[in-house]
Amino acid sequence: MKLFKKLGRMEKSDLIVNIIVTILAICSLLPLFWLVTNSFKPSAEIYKMPPDILPKSLYLDNYKELFSNQPALRWTFNSFLVSFVTTGLSVILSAAAAYAFAKLKFKGKNIIFAIFIASLMIPKETFIVPLFKIIVAFDWVDTYQALIVPNLATCFGVFMLKSFFETIPDSIRESAKLDGANEFTIFFKLMLPIAKPGIGALFILNFVTFWNDYMWQLLMARSKGMNTLTVGVAGLMQEISPNMGLKVAGAAIAAMPMIVIFVLFQKYFTKGITAGAVKE
Amino acid sequence: MENSIDLKKEKTKKKYRGIENPWSGYLFIAPQLILFLLFILYPVIEGFRMSLFQSNYVSETFVGLDNYIYLFKDPVFLKSIANTIFFVVAIVALTIAFGLFVATAVFDKSAKYVSFIRGSFYLPVMVSMVVMSMVWNFLLNPANGLIAYLLGNLGFENVNLLGDKFWVMPVIIFVTFVGNVGQAIILYIASMIGIPADYFEAAEIDGATRWQRITKILIPLVKPTTLYLTVINIIAVLKIFVVIQLLTGGGPNNSSVTMMYYLYQNAFVYNNTGIAAAVGVLMFIVALLLSLPQFKTFGKQK
Numbered sequence: 001m002k003l004f005k006k007l008g009r010m011e012k013s014d015l016i017v018n019i020i021v022t023i024l025a026i027c028s029l030l031p032l033f034w035l036v037t038n039s040f041k042p043s044a045e046i047y048k049m050p051p052d053i054l055p056k057s058l059y060l061d062n063y064k065e066l067f068s069n070q071p072a073l074r075w076t077f078n079s080f081l082v083s084f085v086t087t088g089l090s091v092i093l094s095a096a097a098a099y100a101f102a103k104l105k106f107k108g109k110n111i112i113f114a115i116f117i118a119s120l121m122i123p124k125e126t127f128i129v130p131l132f133k134i135i136v137a138f139d140w141v142d143t144y145q146a147l148i149v150p151n152l153a154t155c156f157g158v159f160m161l162k163s164f165f166e167t168i169p170d171s172i173r174e175s176a177k178l179d180g181a182n183e184f185t186i187f188f189k190l191m192l193p194i195a196k197p198g199i200g201a202l203f204i205l206n207f208v209t210f211w212n213d214y215m216w217q218l219l220m221a222r223s224k225g226m227n228t229l230t231v232g233v234a235g236l237m238q239e240i241s242p243n244m245g246l247k248v249a250g251a252a253i254a255a256m257p258m259i260v261i262f263v264l265f266q267k268y269f270t271k272g273i274t275a276g277a278v279k280e
Numbered sequence: 281m282e283n284s285i286d287l288k289k290e291k292t293k294k295k296y297r298g299i300e301n302p303w304s305g306y307l308f309i310a311p312q313l314i315l316f317l318l319f320i321l322y323p324v325i326e327g328f329r330m331s332l333f334q335s336n337y338v339s340e341t342f343v344g345l346d347n348y349i350y351l352f353k354d355p356v357f358l359k360s361i362a363n364t365i366f367f368v369v370a371i372v373a374l375t376i377a378f379g380l381f382v383a384t385a386v387f388d389k390s391a392k393y394v395s396f397i398r399g400s401f402y403l404p405v406m407v408s409m410v411v412m413s414m415v416w417n418f419l420l421n422p423a424n425g426l427i428a429y430l431l432g433n434l435g436f437e438n439v440n441l442l443g444d445k446f447w448v449m450p451v452i453i454f455v456t457f458v459g460n461v462g463q464a465i466i467l468y469i470a471s472m473i474g475i476p477a478d479y480f481e482a483a484e485i486d487g488a489t490r491w492q493r494i495t496k497i498l499i500p501l502v503k504p505t506t507l508y509l510t511v512i513n514i515i516a517v518l519k520i521f522v523v524i525q526l527l528t529g530g531g532p533n534n535s536s537v538t539m540m541y542y543l544y545q546n547a548f549v550y551n552n553t554g555i556a557a558a559v560g561v562l563m564f565i566v567a568l569l570l571s572l573p574q575f576k577t578f579g580k581q582k
Contacts, residue, residue: 011489
């Protein structure tokens with residue numbers, strides 16, 4: 001009843017616009033709804049028109065086949081390994097640099113920071129040829145290093161965390177200093193715990209980025225066993241095979257962790273994305 | 281007098297230095313800096329150099345600007361520029377317009393409703409263009425896809441949108457837009473919520489309608505966000521690759537080739553690394569020019 005009263009007080013145009021927005025919001029979820037529900041249908045049922053909105057029964061063979069006849073388990077493992085390690089290392093390295101830029105004094109600080117920020121706007125893809133050459137020279141193609149190390153070279157985290165460190169008062173640092181703590185102790189014992197909300201947001205944001213990475217993983221993972229989920233299932237899709245159910249289940253598996261993460265951590269996303277953008 | 285002040289300064293400086301080791305700053309940024317030099321700066325410089333050589337992965341010969349001359353004579357490359365520009369204009373216009381439409385509608389509503397709207401539009405962004413492209417590929421399949429079936433019911437027979445020279449770009453633009461607009465919505469809502477409520481209250485007392493409040497107050501006030509979104513969306517579209525690879529492979533008849541796809545094909549399919557590097561350099565310059573105004577805003581924040 002309360003809701004109706006509220007709706008009654010809205011301007012008519014506002015009400016209509018919001019009904020349209022709500023409908024469109026639901027529509028934008030439909031492709032994913034289609035994906036998840038169809039992954040539980042046998043191929044014949046997926047082809048059936050008009051389609052059933054929900055599967056007739058919870059058909060699990062697509063997933064069984066994906067994990068027994070395809071190296072999907074290996075792909076999932078690779079995706080988790082690469083995303084976790086890249087994210088973890090990148091957060092620590094960014095936090096250290098961000099802390100230095102926010103709190104420490106050293107020559108050339110502003111210039112180096114400006115160059116870091118400038119690199120944010122340059123898409124990595126434009127220099128993918130020389131980057132690829134470097135990896136070839138290192139003889140890293142088809143290794144985990146190749147999937148992890150070059151991705152650590154992103155300054156987004158430095159930019160995002162710097163503002164978090166700046167909000168921490170200097171007096172905390174000074175009193176720790178007087179107690180004889182050195183810069184590393186201060187960073188690990190004091191600053192990191194205080195900056196936790198920012199680090200959490202960055203962690204999730206980076207995890208999603210690395211999980212969803214495609215072009216670099218496609219170039220680096222040559223053997224089927226080194227593939228990550230996105231590359232693996234994209235490869236499945238390009239195979240000429242009528243086994244629609246298997247392909248749909250593959251795409252669903254690649255999407256699933258992101259859906260779960262989003263449901264669990266929605267507020268971190270909003271925080272992370274807005275912190276990365278222009279501040280007022 | 282002056283000397284004693286200087287002396288005092290010197291002393292405090294020394295004392296300060298005593299606690300603050302000037303090297304610890306460098307130590308903290310060193311790992312990030314090394315990664316930056318090795319995997320960003322060096323490749324950029326190397327990319328410029330490579331673009332002046334005719335090369336594959338085995339040998340190279342210096343050719344000066346020949347790669348660039350070749351590019352501007354290649355009809356496929358010119359097509360890719362035209363497509364990329366069309367793509368950029370369409371995506372930016374759609375994203376800004378739709379982002380504003382959604383954000384202005386919901387920004388002053390209850391928190392739960394806002395997070396539902398935000399979430400629904402952001403979820404497709406989260407699950408990545410790879411998965412979204414796959415889903416649309418299934419849906420758009422001319423033989424047994426849902427969209428062909430629905431269009432068939434409306435009386436259109438045998439529709440193959442991705443195989444149609446005219447429809448292929450609009451369809452790809454739509455797919456990209458759906459997988460992308462959530463970010464604009466989140467940023468717009470965040471900056472609109474940040475605007476003090478008194479502005480609207482004052483306008484309301486003066487009898488302004490909601491439409492007037494939106495167009496005269498809200499949209500002008502979120503202009504920095506609009507600028508930011510414009511730049512990052514242009515740059516994001518420049519590097520669009522997955523959608524093209526998974527949906528059309530550049531076809532039919534090159535009508536959906538973009539610069540990034542052209543670069544990729546030359547680099548990793550035809551082994552024309554010099555040509556690919558030259559395309560990269562051109563895209564790099566475009567991205568840099570576009571983001572210059574953005575750097576100025578970053579500078580002002582300090």
